[in-house]
Amino acid sequence: xxxxxxxxxxxxxxxxxxxxxxxxxxxxxxxxxxxxxxxxxxxxxxxxxxxxxxxxxxxxxxxxxxxxxxxxxxxxxxxxxxxxxxxxxxxxxxxxxxxxxxxxxxxxxxxxxxxxxxxxxxxxxxxxxxxxxxxxxxxxxxxxxxxxxxxxxxxxxxxxxxxxxxxxxxxxxxxxxxxxxxxxxxxxxxxxxxxxxxxxxxxxxxxxxxxxxxxxxxxxxxxxxxxxxxxxxxxxxxxxxxxxxxxxxxxxxxxxxxxxxxxxxxxxxxxxxxxxxxxxxxxxxxxxxxxxxxxxxxxx
Amino acid sequence: xxxxxxxxxxxxxxxxxxxxxxxxxxxxxxxxxxxxxxxxxxxxxxxxxxxxxxxxxxxxxxxxxxxxxxxxxxxxxxxxxxxxxxxxxxxxxxxxxxxxxxxxxxxxxxxxxxxxxxxxxxxxxxxxxxxxxxxxxxxxxxxxxxxxxxxxxxxxxxxxxxxxxxxxxxxxxxxxxxxxxxxxxxxxxxxxxxxxxxxxxxxxxxxxxxxxxxxxxxxxxxxxxxxxxxxxxxxx
Ligand SMILES: Nc1ncnc2c1ncn2[C@@H]1O[C@H](COP(=O)(O)OP(=O)(O)OP(=O)(O)O)[C@@H](O)[C@H]1O
Ligand SMILES: [Mg+2]
Numbered sequence: 458x459x460x461x462x463x464x465x466x467x468x469x470x471x472x473x474x475x476x477x478x479x480x481x482x483x484x485x486x487x488x489x490x491x492x493x494x495x496x497x498x499x500x501x502x503x504x505x506x507x508x509x510x511x512x513x514x515x516x517x518x519x520x521x522x523x524x525x526x527x528x529x530x531x532x533x534x535x536x537x538x539x540x541x542x543x544x545x546x547x548x549x550x551x552x553x554x555x556x557x558x559x560x561x562x563x564x565x566x567x568x569x570x571x572x573x574x575x576x577x578x579x580x581x582x583x584x585x586x587x588x589x590x591x592x593x594x595x596x597x598x599x600x601x602x603x604x605x606x607x608x609x610x611x612x613x614x615x616x617x618x619x620x621x622x623x624x625x626x627x628x629x630x631x632x633x634x635x636x637x638x639x640x641x642x643x644x645x646x647x648x649x650x651x652x653x654x655x656x657x658x659x660x661x662x663x664x665x666x667x668x669x670x671x672x673x674x675x676x677x678x679x680x681x682x683x684x685x686x687x688x689x690x691x692x693x694x695x696x697x698x699x700x701x702x703x704x705x706x707x708x709x710x711x712x713x714x715x716x717x718x719x720x721x722x723x724x725x726x727x728x729x730x731x732x733x734x735x736x737x738x739x740x741x742x743x744x745x746x747x748x749x750x751x752x753x754x755x756x757x
Numbered sequence: 758x759x760x761x762x763x764x765x766x767x768x769x770x771x772x773x774x775x776x777x778x779x780x781x782x783x784x785x786x787x788x789x790x791x792x793x794x795x796x797x798x799x800x801x802x803x804x805x806x807x808x809x810x811x812x813x814x815x816x817x818x819x820x821x822x823x824x825x826x827x828x829x830x831x832x833x834x835x836x837x838x839x840x841x842x843x844x845x846x847x848x849x850x851x852x853x854x855x856x857x858x859x860x861x862x863x864x865x866x867x868x869x870x871x872x873x874x875x876x877x878x879x880x881x882x883x884x885x886x887x888x889x890x891x892x893x894x895x896x897x898x899x900x901x902x903x904x905x906x907x908x909x910x911x912x913x914x915x916x917x918x919x920x921x922x923x924x925x926x927x928x929x930x931x932x933x934x935x936x937x938x939x940x941x942x943x944x945x946x947x948x949x950x951x952x953x954x955x956x957x958x959x960x961x962x963x964x965x966x967x968x969x970x971x972x973x974x975x976x977x978x979x980x981x982x983x984x985x986x987x988x989x990x991x992x993x
Pocket of ligand 2: 797840
């Protein structure tokens with residue numbers, strides 16, 4: 458049985474991944490009022506792009522070719538950027554034209570998109586599991602006394618911290634970030650102050666997709682990369698933003714860690730039952746605390 | 758500076774502004790007076806491009822701005838202070854101001870800076886790092902005006918600056934805005950229900966009845982001397 462420290466660290470790792478995915482979903486919702494059901498598929502895409510870039514085996518529906526393969530860290534930047542590019546196209550072509558329609562349109566649209574992307578992934582990369590091979594120095598366990606833990610998992614935690622730091626800097630220190638936070642509050646006033654709201658919304662959508670892509674890549678060396686990997690992640694990140702409260706950053710952090718720990722516990726001890734508790738908690742929060750666990754959410 | 762001719766605006770199917778025409782000369786302080794719900798806010802929103810006009814012509818400076826998106830109209834030198842102030846609650850006072858910042862339209866003109874705004878409104882300086890949501894009504898109004906100034910506008914649109922403020926604060930805001938416009942060659946279009954505030958802030962007045970302007974522009978003196986007009990069109 459796993460030790461307590463191990464479970465805590467595993468919880469942090471899972472929670473960190475949930476956090477990045479859920480914040481992406483949250484940013485997209487906050488600015489575009491789109492509950493992006495294809496978010497999990499973009500997460501999967503991040504992992505597949507990562508696999509392709511690191512191995513250098515490019516599959517293009519039969520037009521396959523090979524190159525040397527990229528450095529892991531270079532791929533860690535490029536793969537999410539590619540996911541962001543996909544997000545940009547999706548926003549321009551599918552989301553923007555639906556802007557003034559009721560939310561059910563984008564809900565159905567992104568639901569379809571989820572199957573479309575998953576289908577394309579399956580057609581291109583197949584059903585067999587893939588892995589992203591991390592750099593050599595991250596492949597060994599780290600020993601602290603007689604306790605050992607995989608180095609890559611520590612690196613992932615550092616990665617999550619760096620991503621969160623960059624995101625906070627973007628949101629708090631840059632003009633684009635201030636525009637985004639303001640547009641989440643009162644979109645109309647942002648445009649009355651001379652800011653192109655469409656550009657802010659595209660930016661937020663792309664940012665959200667990049668976050669999903671980063672998380673997918675980071676998970677690539679830990680779990681098998683499979684076409685359906687996005688489904689569980691979509692559910693988990695959805696649970697996280699409901700528990701945390703839509704639009705509440707602090708709430709999402711708390712909720713991501715909570716769900717991360719429960720899942721780590723579930724994997725180690727009580728298996729299936731733990732996640733049931735999380736779903737029950739989500740239901741209770743939805744009914745009694747629609748603004749999330751800290752009551753800081755902006756939308757019901 | 759601003760000229761509206763036969764403007765029509767709808768909310769969905771309801772025809773809220775019907776054939777409205779008005780003119781604001783450069784440097785003037787003009788007020789649209791009218792009762793509750795006649796369409797004053799909608800008039801400003803139409804000029805700002807937030808509720809676009811369906812027909813008619815809107816000229817700002819020498820440009821026909823009808824059909825322009827709001828951000829383009831803002832960038833051409835129009836600032837809007839809504840009656841609700843619309844302070845961003847998630848942003849600090851300073852971030853609210855920085856969001857409004859835009860270089861001056863006319864080259865060479867000295868622009869507004871954070872420091873200058875804080876000089877005019879010291880209370881904003883004191884709370885620069887505090888949240889926008891924590892301000893009192895009067896402070897919010899000052900922030901909304903300061904934020905509008907940061908865009909270096911030529912034309913200032915003010916929606917009921919007196920709303921929700923105590924009489925002393927109203928007096929205060931009115932004086933500050935008047936001085937500002939004089940000192941910085943700002944053209945102002947104001948809408949009000951409160952006749953006294955209108956007199957204090959503007960020199961030229963339009964009376965608005967349901968859905969349109971009903972009386973050609975009058976000066977403040979005319980307005981004072983014509984109680985009939987006021988009784989007819991305003992609930993005093
Ligand atoms: N978003 C909206 N959708 C539909 N109708 C609206 C909307 N906003 C305002 N109206 C209607 O348009 C008319 C004019 O409203 P407007 O807010 O412009 O009036 P106002 O003169 O500013 O009133 P007040 O003195 O209350 O601020 C009103 O009859 C109002 O009910
Ligand atoms: Mg109004």
